[in-house]
Amino acid sequence: MQLVIDGIPCTAESGETILQVARRNRIDIPTLCHHDALEGVGACRLCVVAVRAHAEAVDAQVVASCMYAVKDGLQVDTATPEVRRLRQTVLDLLAARCPDAPEIQALRERMGGDAIDYAPAVDGSKCIMCYRCVRACEAIGCNAIAAVNRGPQKEIAPPFFDATQRCIGCGTCAAICPTGHIAVTETPQYREIWSQRFAMAQCAGCGAPFMTEATREHLAGLGKLKPDYFTHCAACRQRDAAARFVRVGT
Amino acid sequence: MRSPTPMLIIDWRKCIGCRTCELACAMAKGSPEKLGRPRIAIHRPDDAPIPMTCLQCLEAACVKICPVGALSRHPETGAVVLDENRCIHCQSCVAACPFGHISWAEESRTPLKCDLCDGQPACAKFCPTGALTYK
Amino acid sequence: MKLTSVDMLAQRRETLVQRTAALAREVRVCAGTACVAAGAGKLSDAIQREAAAQGLVLAVDGDAADVEATVRLVNTGCQGLCQAGPLVRVLPQDAFYCGVRPKQAARLVSEALQNNAVIADWCAVSPQGQRYATRAEVPFYRHQQPIALEGCGAVAPESLDDYIAHGGFAALVRALEMSPEDIVQTVEDAGLRGRGGGGFSTGRKWRIAASASASERYVICNGDEGDPGAFMDCAIMEGDPFRIIEGMTIAARAIGAQQGFIYVRHEYPKAVARLDKAIVACREAGLLGAGILGAGFDFDVEIARGGGAFVCGESTALMRSIEGLVGEPRANYVRSVQEGLYGQPTVLNNVETFACVPAIIARGAAWFAATGTPGSPGTKAFCLVGKVAHTGLIEVPMGTTLRQVIFDIGGGVLDGRPFKAVQTGGPSGGCLGEAQLDLPVDFDALTAAGSMMGSGGMIVMDDRTCMVDVAHYYLSFLQSESCGRCVPCREGVAQFCHLLDTMRRGTAKPGDLDRAIRLAQDIAQASLCGLGKSAPNPFLSAVTHFRAEFEAHINDRTCSAGVCRDLTVFAIDAQNCTGCGLCAPACPADAIAGAPKQVHVIDAQKCTGCGACRTVCRDDAVRALPRNLPCN
Numbered sequence A: 001m002q003l004v005i006d007g008i009p010c011t012a013e014s015g016e017t018i019l020q021v022a023r024r025n026r027i028d029i030p031t032l033c034h035h036d037a038l039e040g041v042g043a044c045r046l047c048v049v050a051v052r053a054h055a056e057a058v059d060a061q062v063v064a065s066c067m068y069a070v071k072d073g074l075q076v077d078t079a080t081p082e083v084r085r086l087r088q089t090v091l092d093l094l095a096a097r098c099p100d101a102p103e104i105q106a107l108r109e110r111m112g113g114d115a116i117d118y119a120p121a122v123d124g125s126k127c128i129m130c131y132r133c134v135r136a137c138e139a140i141g142c143n144a145i146a147a148v149n150r151g152p153q154k155e156i157a158p159p160f161f162d163a164t165q166r167c168i169g170c171g172t173c174a175a176i177c178p179t180g181h182i183a184v185t186e187t188p189q190y191r192e193i194w195s196q197r198f199a200m201a202q203c204a205g206c207g208a209p210f211m212t213e214a215t216r217e218h219l220a221g222l223g224k225l226k227p228d229y230f231t232h233c234a235a236c237r238q239r240d241a242a243a244r245f246v247r248v249g250t
Numbered sequence B: 001m002r003s004p005t006p007m008l009i010i011d012w013r014k015c016i017g018c019r020t021c022e023l024a025c026a027m028a029k030g031s032p033e034k035l036g037r038p039r040i041a042i043h044r045p046d047d048a049p050i051p052m053t054c055l056q057c058l059e060a061a062c063v064k065i066c067p068v069g070a071l072s073r074h075p076e077t078g079a080v081v082l083d084e085n086r087c088i089h090c091q092s093c094v095a096a097c098p099f100g101h102i103s104w105a106e107e108s109r110t111p112l113k114c115d116l117c118d119g120q121p122a123c124a125k126f127c128p129t130g131a132l133t134y135k
Numbered sequence C: 001m002k003l004t005s006v007d008m009l010a011q012r013r014e015t016l017v018q019r020t021a022a023l024a025r026e027v028r029v030c031a032g033t034a035c036v037a038a039g040a041g042k043l044s045d046a047i048q049r050e051a052a053a054q055g056l057v058l059a060v061d062g063d064a065a066d067v068e069a070t071v072r073l074v075n076t077g078c079q080g081l082c083q084a085g086p087l088v089r090v091l092p093q094d095a096f097y098c099g100v101r102p103k104q105a106a107r108l109v110s111e112a113l114q115n116n117a118v119i120a121d122w123c124a125v126s127p128q129g130q131r132y133a134t135r136a137e138v139p140f141y142r143h144q145q146p147i148a149l150e151g152c153g154a155v156a157p158e159s160l161d162d163y164i165a166h167g168g169f170a171a172l173v174r175a176l177e178m179s180p181e182d183i184v185q186t187v188e189d190a191g192l193r194g195r196g197g198g199g200f201s202t203g204r205k206w207r208i209a210a211s212a213s214a215s216e217r218y219v220i221c222n223g224d225e226g227d228p229g230a231f232m233d234c235a236i237m238e239g240d241p242f243r244i245i246e247g248m249t250i251a252a253r254a255i256g257a258q259q260g261f262i263y264v265r266h267e268y269p270k271a272v273a274r275l276d277k278a279i280v281a282c283r284e285a286g287l288l289g290a291g292i293l294g295a296g297f298d299f300d301v302e303i304a305r306g307g308g309a310f311v312c313g314e315s316t317a318l319m320r321s322i323e324g325l326v327g328e329p330r331a332n333y334v335r336s337v338q339e340g341l342y343g344q345p346t347v348l349n350n351v352e353t354f355a356c357v358p359a360i361i362a363r364g365a366a367w368f369a370a371t372g373t374p375g376s377p378g379t380k381a382f383c384l385v386g387k388v389a390h391t392g393l394i395e396v397p398m399g400t401t402l403r404q405v406i407f408d409i410g411g412g413v414l415d416g417r418p419f420k421a422v423q424t425g426g427p428s429g430g431c432l433g434e435a436q437l438d439l440p441v442d443f444d445a446l447t448a449a450g451s452m453m454g455s456g457g458m459i460v461m462d463d464r465t466c467m468v469d470v471a472h473y474y475l476s477f478l479q480s481e482s483c484g485r486c487v488p489c490r491e492g493v494a495q496f497c498h499l500l501d502t503m504r505r506g507t508a509k510p511g512d513l514d515r516a517i518r519l520a521q522d523i524a525q526a527s528l529c530g531l532g533k534s535a536p537n538p539f540l541s542a543v544t545h546f547r548a549e550f551e552a553h554i555n556d557r558t559c560s561a562g563v564c565r566d567l568t569v570f571a572i573d574a575q576n577c578t579g580c581g582l583c584a585p586a587c588p589a590d591a592i593a594g595a596p597k598q599v600h601v602i603d604a605q606k607c608t609g610c611g612a613c614r615t616v617c618r619d620d621a622v623r624a625l626p627r628n629l630p631c632n
C-alpha cells in the first residue's frame, strides 16, 4: 500500500506501523518506549504524529506512530506545530518526574520548543516507565517484574516488592533501561538486583564469574542447547576451541 | 556442496601470528580516533598461532537462543549479523556460542561478533600470508 | 423445570399470570441500598410478622405458589426516591409511602393490606399542602418514563418466575423468531445509543461484530460503573438482573456469540450475588446454556469480577482484566468489535444499554424511537445527587431539560439555596451552569456544551460550591485512577492537580490558568485511552462556564464560595445572627465567642476557614470573606 509521510510517498506492507515505515524511509520520529524487538506499549507518547485519512481530508488526528498500523492513502505529518508541542509537553513532564535523568534533560533541550518547568518530583526517580525492562523480561521468559500500582504511584517491581523465584538476575532489565534506573551491584561472588542476591557462576576454566547461577540454569533449562555450553566463559571457550582445532588439524 | 555465499576460510597452517588481522579488525570496527574491539583473536595453544573468529555456523547456537530474533543470517554475505535495534542485551548469545566467538562490550552493552565487514572482511584483506581468505 | 420450547415458556407465563391475578394486593418494599440502610429490611420483617399476627397470608417475593395468599410482599430493587426511604408502594391503589418505620407495620397491614384503604396521613405532601394519593401524582415520578428501569423496583429480583410473569423473555422468544440480521436492524432502527457514556450506535456496533469473520465472538456487559455518584447500573443489576441476561442473550443471537461475560466490580457484592443466582436459574430453566428454549442456539454467561479500578470500565482495559491481565488499556486503533476479548470480535455494552434491548425487541423500533430526541431516542437513567431536594434514581425521556430534571423532578436545590452548577458525565464529563439549565439532556447537546452524557451521574451544586475545588476533586480522582501507563495521563494529570491545588491555596501565579489550559489540551490529545483523553473535561468545562472564578482565585486570591480554606475567613452577619449558639461549639478552632441570645463574633485570626459554622447556622448569618493573603 501507499502512504505519504511528510510529503514523501512511501510503500508499506499491511500490519506495519507508521514508525517502521518512516524509519525505513529515513524520516526521524523520536521515541522513548519503542523497541524494535518488543511489543509496543504506547506509553511515552513521544512518537505522536498527525494523520489524515487521505490527501483531501482536513481532520487530523494525533496518534502514536509506534502503534498505529498504516492504512492505504494515509497522510502523515511528523512535525506539525501541534505535534512538536505535544512532544515538548511529554518531555517537560518526564523532566519534572526524573530531574536526575540526564538522557531526558538532553532530549528536552534538543526539542528546542517552549519548555515549561513543571513542579519537579520530590523523590524523583530515573524511571520513565517505558516498560522496556518489563517487556525484555517477558521476552526472556521470566516475567519477574511488572508495573504495579496505579497513577503516579505506578512503578516497576517484582511481585510484592520481594525476592522472586522468577528472577534469574540476568541483568537484562538494567542493560535495556534507557536511564540507568535499575540498580545493580556486582561483586565476584554475587550480583544484587531488585534487592535480591544472586550467586555468580564461576568459569570452569579460569574461575572468573561470568553469569549468575540462576541464569545458567535458565539457559540450560531452555533445552535449546546442550547444558555444557554454559560451563565456561566465552574467552575460555575460545581458547579451548583453538586447542581443539590445532589437535584436529595436526 | 558449495555454499551459496562466500566464506571466510581460515588456513591456520599459513598463520604466522603477526596479529595484522586483529589490528585490521580493530580499525574496521573503530573510528579514526579510537580503535574498536577486534572480533578476531590469535590464540597460541602449543605455541602454534591460530586465528579464531566467528565461523558463521549454519545451525548457529546464537541464532537459536536469541529470545527476540535479533541475530539472523545476512542473505548476501552469509554472515550471522546482529540487529542492534532489536537486541535486548541479555547476553544469551555470548553464553551460547560453543566456540566463545561472541564477546560482550560492557560500555555499549552489546554483544560483539564478526559480521564479515558487510562482505569485505578487513582481516582477510590485510592478512599477509593468505591464512585468512574470503571467497 | 427446564423449558425446552417456546410453548413451555408461554404456558409457564400463563400459569404465573393467573396466580398473580388471583392476588388481591401487592406491597412493594424497596430493598435498594439506600432504603436498606434506612431500615427497609427490618420493615419487611415487621410486615411479615404483623401479617402473621393478623392472620393475613402473605406470598413473599417470587413465592407466588402459595395459593392461600391474598397479598404479596415483594422486596424490590431500587424504587428511585432514595433520599426518602424506606419506600413502600401498595398496588393496585398505587399508594406510595416514604420513610416507613417498622413500628408502622401494624397499621400498614391492617389498613392498607387487609383493606383497600390508602393511609392518607402517610402520603407525600406537596409544598402547597396537597396530598398525593398515588405514586403517579408525585412530581418525582410524574415526569419520569422508565424503560431500562421498568422492572427495577417492580419485580422480585431473585425470582425468574416473577420476571417471566412480568413479560420477561418474551423479547427473547421474538428474537428467536427473527433472523440475526433483523435483530440488528431493529436495534439500529430504534436508534439505541450506548448508555455507558460514548453514545455509539448499538446497532452499528452489533453489525460490525456480526460481519467480522471469526470463529468465536463475545458479548460483554459493562457493569463496572466507576463514576463517583453513579449507581444506576448497580440498581439494575440488583433490581432486575434477568433483564440484563435477556438483553445479552438477544445480542448474542444477533452477532452469533456463544459466550458472554458480565464485568462487575467487587464493591457490588449484592449485584454479583443476584446476577449469579439469576444465571443459575436461567441455566436450570434452559434459558442459558446449550439449546436455549429448544432452539438450536447456545449461549452462556459468566461473571467476571473487577477490582474496582475506574479505568477498568474502559473497554480495552476491561477486556484485559477479563483475560486475567493487568487492567491497562491498549491503543484502540483496532476496535474491539473487530478484535476484542481474546482477539475475537466482541460487543461490549453498558448495563443500561442491555436493559433497553428487551423492550425494543418486544415493542419494536418505532415504539422506542418515538420517545426522546431524533438524535438520541429513548430514555436515560440518571442518578440525581448532590445539593438537590430529592436525590435518587430517575429515568427520563432524552431531551428533557436539565431544569426539568433538577427542579421538577428533583424539587430544586436543597434548602432553597441558589443553583450554581450541575455536573454530568462523571469524571469524563463537565460542569454546566445556570445558563445551560434549559439544555435538553441528550448525547449531542451535552457534548456540545462541553460536558457529556457519561453513564448518568448528575450532581447538583449550590452557591457554596467552589468550581476550582470541584475541578480539583475530579482531577485528583483521575490522578489516582489513571492506570499510569502513558506519560500525559500519569504525569500530566498529576501536574494538573498540582496547578489546581496552587489555585486553591492562593499560590498560583498569573499565567497559570493559560498554562493549565494548554496542559489540559495536551493531555486530551496525547493520552493513550479515553480516561486521559477526557480527563481535562471537568476543568475545561468549568473554565468555560466559570472562568471569572478561576481568575479570582489566581489574581485576587479569593474564593467567593468560601470553600478554599486558605483564601477564606468567616464572619458573622450581626443583622441575621440570633445568638442561638449553634456555631460556637461547632468551631474546631475555638474562634467563636458570644453570649446566648447575643450576636456572636468570629476571631479572624483564629478562623481556619473550615466553614463548620456556616454549615450549622440556620439563620444564614455566617458570611465567607476573602482572607486577603499577602501578594507573592
Ligand SMILES: Cc1cc2nc3c(=O)[nH]c(=O)nc-3n(C[C@H](O)[C@H](O)[C@H](O)COP(=O)(O)O)c2cc1C
Pocket: C193, C194, C195, C196, C197, C198, C199, C200, C202, C222, C223, C224, C225, C226, C227, C310, C311, C312, C313, C314, C315, C316, C348, C349, C350, C351, C353, C455, C529, C530, C531
Ligand atoms: C475511563 C473510562 C471509564 C469507563 N467506565 C465505564 C463504566 O464504568 N461503565 C460503562 O458502561 N462504560 C464505561 N466506559 C465506556 C466504555 O469504554 C464503553 O464505551 C462502554 O461500556 C460501551 O457500552 P455502550 O456502547 O453500551 O455505552 C468507560 C470509558 C472510559 C474511557
Ligand code: FES
Pocket: A030, A031, A032, A033, A034, A041, A042, A043, A044, A045, A046, A047, A048, A064, A065, A066, A067
Ligand atoms: S515510542 Fe510510541 S509511545 Fe513511546
